[in-house]
Amino acid sequence: MASDELVELKLRLCNGTDIGPNKYNPSTTVGSLKEIILAQWPQDKANGPKTINDVKLINAGRILENSKTLAESRVPFSGLHGGIITMHVVVQTPLTKKKNESLLVDSPKNRCSCSIL
Numbered sequence: 001m002a003s004d005e006l007v008e009l010k011l012r013l014c015n016g017t018d019i020g021p022n023k024y025n026p027s028t029t030v031g032s033l034k035e036i037i038l039a040q041w042p043q044d045k046a047n048g049p050k051t052i053n054d055v056k057l058i059n060a061g062r063i064l065e066n067s068k069t070l071a072e073s074r075v076p077f078s079g080l081h082g083g084i085i086t087m088h089v090v091v092q093t094p095l096t097k098k099k100n101e102s103l104l105v106d107s108p109k110n111r112c113s114c115s116i117l
């Protein structure tokens with residue numbers, strides 16, 4: 001594969017630091033990019049992601065799905081000549097099951113109230 005077919009990505013973390021830029025094949029999955037992010041996450045940063053499900057990759061305002069490739073995610077690499085695409089990395093740990101259950105138990109069943117004037 002020619003090097004001009006590769007996608008050059010910079011992964012911007014929430015604190016403004018970057019991973020990359022590095023070149024990737026358009027057939028690279030978003031999940032494998034997230035694994036790279038986990039491996040290269042700065043060790044001195046607190047609250048880092050534990051799994052790829054804790055990481056959200058955002059490109060052009062869309063959250064990318066783990067199972068899709070860069071090409072399937074419609075990363076705009078064909079129109080960029082020598083340009084670097086910046087993707088934003090957001091860490092969002094899912095709520096644990098116990099927290100979700102306690103929120104449901106503590107909340108009243110009917111919280112809706114309407115006022116018609």
